[in-house]
Amino acid sequence: MTLFKKSEYLERLAKTKTRMAEAGIDVLVASDPANMNYLTGYDGWSFYVPQCVVVSLDDDTPLWIGRGMDAAGARHTTYLPPDDIIGYPDHYVQSLERHPMNFVGDTIVARGWGNKTVGVEMDAYYFSARAYSELQKHLPEARFANADLLVNWIRLVKSDAEIAIMRQAGQIATRVMTTAIEKLAPGVRECDAVAAVYQAQMSGTETFGGDYPAIVPMMPTGDKTSAPYLTCTDAPYENEQMVNLELAACRHRYHCPIARTAYIGKNPPPKLVELAEHTVEGLNITLDAIRPGMPAEAVERVWRDHIAKAGLEKESRIGYAMGLNYPPDWGEHTASLRPGDKTELAPNMTFHMILGMWMDDYGFECSESFRVTEGGCETFADVPRKLFVKQ
Amino acid sequence: MTLFKKSEYLERLAKTKTRMAEAGIDVLVASDPANMNYLTGYDGWSFYVPQCVVVSLDDDTPLWIGRGMDAAGARHTTYLPPDDIIGYPDHYVQSLERHPMNFVGDTIVARGWGNKTVGVEMDAYYFSARAYSELQKHLPEARFANADLLVNWIRLVKSDAEIAIMRQAGQIATRVMTTAIEKLAPGVRECDAVAAVYQAQMSGTETFGGDYPAIVPMMPTGDKTSAPYLTCTDAPYENEQMVNLELAACRHRYHCPIARTAYIGKNPPPKLVELAEHTVEGLNITLDAIRPGMPAEAVERVWRDHIAKAGLEKESRIGYAMGLNYPPDWGEHTASLRPGDKTELAPNMTFHMILGMWMDDYGFECSESFRVTEGGCETFADVPRKLFVKQ
Numbered sequence: 145m146t147l148f149k150k151s152e153y154l155e156r157l158a159k160t161k162t163r164m165a166e167a168g169i170d171v172l173v174a175s176d177p178a179n180m181n182y183l184t185g186y187d188g189w190s191f192y193v194p195q196c197v198v199v200s201l202d203d204d205t206p207l208w209i210g211r212g213m214d215a216a217g218a219r220h221t222t223y224l225p226p227d228d229i230i231g232y233p234d235h236y237v238q239s240l241e242r243h244p245m246n247f248v249g250d251t252i253v254a255r256g257w258g259n260k261t262v263g264v265e266m267d268a269y270y271f272s273a274r275a276y277s278e279l280q281k282h283l284p285e286a287r288f289a290n291a292d293l294l295v296n297w298i299r300l301v302k303s304d305a306e307i308a309i310m311r312q313a314g315q316i317a318t319r320v321m322t323t324a325i326e327k328l329a330p331g332v333r334e335c336d337a338v339a340a341v342y343q344a345q346m347s348g349t350e351t352f353g354g355d356y357p358a359i360v361p362m363m364p365t366g367d368k369t370s371a372p373y374l375t376c377t378d379a380p381y382e383n384e385q386m387v388n389l390e391l392a393a394c395r396h397r398y399h400c401p402i403a404r405t406a407y408i409g410k411n412p413p414p415k416l417v418e419l420a421e422h423t424v425e426g427l428n429i430t431l432d433a434i435r436p437g438m439p440a441e442a443v444e445r446v447w448r449d450h451i452a453k454a455g456l457e458k459e460s461r462i463g464y465a466m467g468l469n470y471p472p473d474w475g476e477h478t479a480s481l482r483p484g485d486k487t488e489l490a491p492n493m494t495f496h497m498i499l500g501m502w503m504d505d506y507g508f509e510c511s512e513s514f515r516v517t518e519g520g521c522e523t524f525a526d527v528p529r530k531l532f533v534k535q
Numbered sequence: 536m537t538l539f540k541k542s543e544y545l546e547r548l549a550k551t552k553t554r555m556a557e558a559g560i561d562v563l564v565a566s567d568p569a570n571m572n573y574l575t576g577y578d579g580w581s582f583y584v585p586q587c588v589v590v591s592l593d594d595d596t597p598l599w600i601g602r603g604m605d606a607a608g609a610r611h612t613t614y615l616p617p618d619d620i621i622g623y624p625d626h627y628v629q630s631l632e633r634h635p636m637n638f639v640g641d642t643i644v645a646r647g648w649g650n651k652t653v654g655v656e657m658d659a660y661y662f663s664a665r666a667y668s669e670l671q672k673h674l675p676e677a678r679f680a681n682a683d684l685l686v687n688w689i690r691l692v693k694s695d696a697e698i699a700i701m702r703q704a705g706q707i708a709t710r711v712m713t714t715a716i717e718k719l720a721p722g723v724r725e726c727d728a729v730a731a732v733y734q735a736q737m738s739g740t741e742t743f744g745g746d747y748p749a750i751v752p753m754m755p756t757g758d759k760t761s762a763p764y765l766t767c768t769d770a771p772y773e774n775e776q777m778v779n780l781e782l783a784a785c786r787h788r789y790h791c792p793i794a795r796t797a798y799i800g801k802n803p804p805p806k807l808v809e810l811a812e813h814t815v816e817g818l819n820i821t822l823d824a825i826r827p828g829m830p831a832e833a834v835e836r837v838w839r840d841h842i843a844k845a846g847l848e849k850e851s852r853i854g855y856a857m858g859l860n861y862p863p864d865w866g867e868h869t870a871s872l873r874p875g876d877k878t879e880l881a882p883n884m885t886f887h888m889i890l891g892m893w894m895d896d897y898g899f900e901c902s903e904s905f906r907v908t909e910g911g912c913e914t915f916a917d918v919p920r921k922l923f924v925k926q
Contacts, residue, residue, distance in 0.1 A: 188764040189751060192660075192864040213851075217762035234851050238868050243658075266665035267634075269583075270863075273667035274657035274683065292665065335737045335744025342733035346726045346767075353726025353769030356751045360580060371608035373579040376737075378744030460604075460625050471862045472661075473583035477629050 146185040147396055148305050150223045156182055159298045161201055169289050170260035171252060172199040173279070175271040177470040179295040181397060184208055184224055188217040191270045191470060193237055194244035200257055207255075209248050211237060245275045249282025258283055263291030269472065296478050300465050302492045306398065307515055310467065310494060313400035314513065314524025316354045316393035320344045321402050321527045324363065324391060328406055328534050330383040334376040337363055345393055355394040357401075358474040362390040365408075369507060384409035386416065388500075388509055392474060393525075398467055399474040400524045401496045403511035406532040413506060419456075420508045420531035423499050426450040427510050427529055430462075430497065434514075434521040440485040447499065456501060461485075463497035466513065489516045537576035538787055539696050541614045547573055550689045552592055560654035560680050562643060563590040564670070566662040568861040570686040572788060575599055575615055579608040582661045582861060584628055585635035591648055598646075600639050602628060636666045640673025649674055654682030660863065687869050691856050693883045697789065698906055701858065701885060704791035705904065705915025707745045707784035711735045712793050712918045715754065715782060719797055719925050721774040725767040728754055736784055746785040748792075749865040753781040756799075760898060775800035777807065779891075779900055783865060784916075789858055790865040791915045792887045794902035797923040804897060810847075811899045811922035814890050817841040818901050818920055821853075821888065825905075825912040831876040838890065847892060852876075854888035857904065880907045 146153065160183065164172055174180055177191045183206055184197055195210035205228050208218045212231030219229055232247040252258060262283060265271050280288065302310065323344040327337045341361040348354035360375055365387045368374050372390070381387065385408050392401040407416065426447050433446040444462050451457065461482035464475045474496075479487035481497060498511035510529050514521040537544065551574065555563055564587045571577050571588045574597055586601035596619050599609045603622030610620055623638040643649060653674060656662050671679065693701065714735040718728045732752040739745035751766055756778040759765050763781070772778065776799050783792040798807065817838050824837040835853050842848065852873035855866045865887075870878035872888060889902035901920050905912040 187766070188762070189753070189766055189863065190764045192750075192866075214762070214764055217765045220759065220762050220765060238866075238871070264664065266668070267663045269661060269663065271664055272658045272660065273655065273662055273664050274681075276664035276667075277657070290665070333738075333744055335739060335746075339734045339737035339745075342737060343730045346730035346733060348726060348769065353724055353767070354730075355726075356766065359583075360747045362580070368611065371579070371605070371611050373581045373605055374608045374611060375578070375580055375747065376744070378739065472580065475583075475629075480629070 145220055146223050152303060153223055160199055160295055163294050164201060168261055169263035169291055170201050171257045172263045172291050174295055175265050176268040178468050182295060182299055182468060184222040186218050187221045187397060188214055190214040194275050196248060209251060243278035245278040246282045249279050259285040261287045261289055263289045266290045266292045293477060296476050299476055300478050300493055301490055302467060302494055307492060309396050309398045310524055312352055313393045313395040313398050316348045317400040317402045317525040318527055320391050320393045321404055324389050325406050325532050328381060328387055328408055330408055331380045333378045333380050335378045338376045341391060355397060357392040357394040357399060358469045358471045364388055381408055400513045401474060402525045403498050403509045405508045406534055408534045410535045412533055416506050419501055422454045423501050423508050423510055424529045427499050431521055436489050436491050436516055438489045440479050440481050440487040441483050443481045444483060462499055463495045466496045467494050491516050491518050536611055537614045543694060544614055551590055551686055554685050555592060559652055560682055561592050561651035562648045563654045563682050565686055566656050567659040569859050573686060573690055573859060575613040577609050578612045578788060579605055581605040585666050587639060600642060634669035636669040637673045640670050643674060650676040652678045652680055654680045657681045657683045684868060687867050690867055691869050691884055692881055693858060693885055698883055700787050700789045701915055703743055704784045704786040704789050707739045708791040708793045708916040709918055711782050711784050712795055715780050716797050716923050719772060719778055719799055721799055722771045724769045724771050726769045729767045732782060746787060748783040748785040748790060749860045749862045755779055772799055791904045792865060793916045794889050794900045796899045797925055799925045801926050803924055807897050810892055813845045814892050814899050814901055815920045818890050822912055827880050827882050827907055829880045831870050831872050831878040832874050834872045853890055854886045857887045858885050882907055882909050
């Protein structure tokens with residue numbers, strides 16, 4: 145029932161154990177839903193309750209621990225033997241007296257690991273301050289270590305099987321962006337354009353469907369383009385306005401983000417047209433420069449040097465590792481294309497390079513999701529890199 | 536620019552301060568995006584980075600603290616004066632050396648509140664173990680208190696203005712469920728049915744649009760009905776199978792969840808038809824019994840007594856408070872319709888009552904979202920309560 149072969153999960157597990165041993169961690173409690181999926185195949189919308197995968201150096205397979213009613217989902221989607229899928233009773237859910245992490249601690253003790261060094265993902269979205277405190281209470285003899293991003297760094301390099309799925313996400317992303325741009329017109333309500341985007345995200349292609357992306361569609365226009373994470377309203381798009389499209393497609397939880405800027409109207413300002421040309425040229429040049437072995441920061445430098453010639457600069461990072469994920473973010477929180485990031489690019493690392501140039505009252509953005517190849521890079525989606533003008 | 540009048544936000548703030556004072560909390564750091572919205576109007580998909588609203592008993596308005604690029608969104612959506620919208624620099628984002636909660640701690644010190652009792656939402660989704668630890672480091676003279684659910688309990692009773700929006704969500708929910716049931720047919724891929732649901736969720740009605748619900752559509756069929764939180768695949772629906780539909784509509788972040796069961800085929804098993812009749816009758820009787828002043832557990836008892844006559848029982852709670860929310864959950868984590876919950880029902884409390892009856896190889900569910908009124912209850916959506924048979 146798993147998405148990948150069992151051997152692939154076991155390879156991931158072996159890499160994880162190597163990193164655990166290097167970090168002096170005996171038992172890893174992974175709460176990040178993407179890491180849980182990566183290690184076991186588990187896929188479900190159950191991260192609204194505490195859950196985790198527990199990896200012990202002592203044990204051949206991990207434990208899945210979650211809400212009792214989700215154990216069936218774990219049996220459906222993971223390769224784990226039934227004894228290693230452990231559901232906690234429902235009286236642990238949203239209770240003031242007890243917490244699911246008490247149960248997790250008790251389970252770790254019962255397995256004989258109560259006096260080990262336990263790694264926890266201190267900054268994972270769904271590992272709350274209380275979750276940590278309650279786990280500590282029920283593991284009084286354990287030492288704790290921060291295992292944040294330990295598995296994320298392994299996820300950075302994809303297998304060929306993962307890349308095959310990301311290519312499918314890329315095919316869907318092409319349709320998603322094309323649909324969005326087609327839908328834009330004066331008088332169309334933002335919510336109806338977003339509805340068409342969702343439709344394209346889920347329907348995918350004739351041969352395979354889509355999955356819900358980790359971030360909702362962003363299509364701000366007018367003065368809201370300066371506030372990138374405001375979601376849509378039911379106001380109609382106006383004429384002679386620009387729209388930023390930050391979208392994605394997802395297949396089996398693997399993402400292909402894609403961003404473009406469109407202009408609704410006949411008269412895009414010349415300064416916008418010019419900015420678009422510089423930015424697209426910079427994107428092309430920067431993608432062309434990518435080689436395995438290059439440090440992540442050197443990719444950013446190619447871009448920086450290019451736009452400096454046009455008298456432009458951009459303060460923030462220009463890209464980040466992405467792939468398998470759940471809301472609220474498709475980014476992997478590891479390597480970034482920014483000054484100071486020495487991560488050496490390697491084949492099958494996957495990034496979203498997003499070049500957003502924001503001036504006082506206009507801006508342009510264009511992005512590509514790609515993998516590093518043996519000789520350069522391969523982009524996943526196929527949408528023209530340009531300012532789209534919708535007359 | 537705010538959704539509600541400023542006076543409504545100030546009323547919410549006054550109630551919050553009263554509860555803070557009762558709990559001995561001088562300064563509240565609210566990280567739950569729903570609580571941030573409730574207190575200030577802030578609405579954006581920015582909870583993938585640490586952010587909070589800080590309420591001090593000393594200060595007339597709260598502070599919004601978030602990523603610099605989201606400050607523009609806060610200016611768009613809140614009533615806060617510019618000085619109380621504070622963006623942290625981008626080098627705090629996903630950094631190993633520093634954490635946004637260091638900035639929050641420093642800001643609290645700068646406001647002169649560093650030696651106060653600071654309440655934090657210990658079990659909020661986006662308040663991670665590291666966030667708490669980093670906040671503590673930069674507030675060495677503060678005492679900490681658990682303020683989990685402090686604001687959520689205030690949210691339980693809605694204003695008339697909030698109810699008006701929930702009625703709109705109800706109108707959309709009616710369309711969403713109707714669309715889903717219409718779309719179900721043998722051979723239709725799950726992902727295409729879910730695509731139609733998304734379309735209906737966002738397009739809303741001719742006069743107002745929808746918003747993304749906090750949980751994605753759940754429409755499992757076949758043996759996946761036993762695993763409630765598995766999301767959709769691209770497999771086609773089969774003939775002579777049941778489908779559980781757990782859906783919702785959202786308007787301005789206020790939800791109306793709704794669940795139904797449909798049967799694709801001509802021959803629903805008699806035992807399913809019979810179960811549906813008992814369950815719907817129980818839902819009707821239980822909704823009819825609701826009165827303000829009743830303890831939450833007494834609502835559950837009406838249901839329990841009814842189905843016991845048919846020789847049935849249900850272990851888990853039958854409903855929960857809901858309303859304003861963000862992923863991953865539309866529930867408010869406060870009152871539940873379950874044994875032991877003594878919460879006294881009051882007008883404008885809003886719940887989702889969901890009756891799911893699961894047998895070994897079949898099941899039925901039916902739900903309503905409602906508010907408590909002066910004399911009973913008012914349901915928000917308008918979809919027949921029955922087993923839908925799609926021949």
